[in-house]
Amino acid sequence: MGLTSNKVLLLAVMFAVLLFVGTVWLWPRLARRNWRAVSGRVGLLFGTQLALFLSVGLATNQAFGFYASWADLFGQEKDQGVVVNHTGLGRSGGPLQVIDTARVRGVGGSQPQAAGQVQKVDIVGRTTNIATPAYVYLPPEYFQPQYRTRTFPAAVVLTGYPGTAQALVDKLHYPSTAQGLAKNGRMQPMILVMLRPTVSPPRDTECVDIPGGPKTETFFAKDLPDAVLAHYRVGKKPGSWGIIGDSTGGYCALKLAMHHPGVYAAAAGLSPYYKAPIDPTTGDLFQGDKGLRNRADLWWCIKHLPAPDTSLLVTSSKIGESNYKATLKFIEGVRTTNRTRISSIILDSGGHNFNTWRREIPATLQWMSGRLSER
The missing domain is CATH 3.40.50.1820 (Alpha/Beta hydrolase fold, catalytic domain)
Known part of the structure; x- marks a missing residue:
């Protein structure tokens, strides 16, 4: 699926929403102070913010047409x-x-x-x-x-x-x-x-x-x-x-x-x-x-x-x-x-x-x- 595909944008948004819901759901279980709980909280926060950033980036690229493909984005066109x-x-x-x-x-x-x-x-x-x-x-x-x-x-x-x-x-x-x-x-x-x-x-x-x-x-x-x-x-x-x-x-x-x-x-x-x-x-x-x-x-x-x-x-x-x-x-x-x-x-x-x-x-x-x- 291409960089400007609506399917890619939809998947990114759905992934961000699922991570957000998962973070809210799992947060009480990760309230402890051991390394596993702290690592879990950090991972969920990082994953959610990364998914949100990806969704906003894809939507912005679709709106303004900065890059046409993944190869174009990474300078490989x-x-x-x-x-x-x-x-x-x-x-x-x-x-x-x-x-x-x-x-x-x-x-x-x-x-x-x-x-x-x-x-x-x-x-x-x-x-x-x-x-x-x-x-x-x-x-x-x-x-x-x-x-x-x-x-x-x-x-x-x-x-x-x-x-x-x-x-x-x-x-x-x-x-x-x-x-x-x-x-x-x-x-x-x-x-x-x-x-x-x-x-x-x-x-x-x-x-x-x-x-x-x-x-x-x-x-x-x-x-x-x-x-x-x-x-x-x-x-x-x-x-x-x-x-x-x-x-x-x-x-x-x-x-x-x-x-x-x-x-x-x-x-x-x-x-x-x-x-x-x-x-x-x-x-x-x-x-x-x-x-x-x-x-x-x-x-x-x-x-x-x-x-x-x-x-x-x-x-x-x-x-x-x-x-x-x-x-x-x-x-x-x-x-x-x-x-x-x-x-x-x-x-x-x-x-x-x-x-x-x-x-x-x-x-x-x-x-x-x-x-x-x-x-």
Whole structure:
């Protein structure tokens, strides 16, 4: 049974309840002061607290989608990552292969013409040889005959670290939110490409082209758009593409739009930070390359690089987010440029979590829709 299985969570909760009941029942019998009674009390208390901790941990992981499997949790995930593919193509002969399809949850109807569709795909970068899974949301209009020659704007949607791509679908509800907004005329129909910024798990690459390592920035700036364009009816002009992310994904989104405005016309960072960290999860990202380190610092980019012709959106909360002051500083810094446009969503309160981001996603998608064109 998998880490995110409801059966695993139910068993953990039942085990915790049984241990609690057993502790209450057996406590009078263990009231003596001999070593056996003391050991029994310690064992029951330790077992009950461990079971409670396990239950809370499993429930939290299901709610926020931190880890997708036991192997992911213990840093042993090896099925996906950086691979050498000498043809530069997926198994289907192209850089993108559809693995499975599903209808959008919470939306009436079973046909894609009415309900849209979420496709699980594998993507292989032609230039970087990076392979990663993703989910692609196609709006109902994509399947309707009257739109058969139409191209659609696209937004790349990134998780935080470690995060799971499925959480963007099941927990943050990007497809159903986008469909509801489009149905009500509050945004145009858009294609969403949802994935992790972590393309070499368990390493956190921070969307950097690591010397001698995975070229993550190149993958998101070139390989990913090329793969999607080769498979779907997506607008080819720069104004057709945007990128959204939360936390680490938010930092990546802002950086990619600032570095590659010819690819991404708009970027939204939900609770982002503004400088790539160096810690045990990232390893040595720059390997002594000062120029690469500077490019990964958005503050440095604002001060020393020409202002990119792109639109940025940042979010934070006055209470509950550690990036609030940094976000105000970033907004002020961007405002001093003459080409980059900056918008913000500032909540009165909200933590660094899914509930906060669900409150920001509808407005973010509307903002993004207003800055992208079809072709």
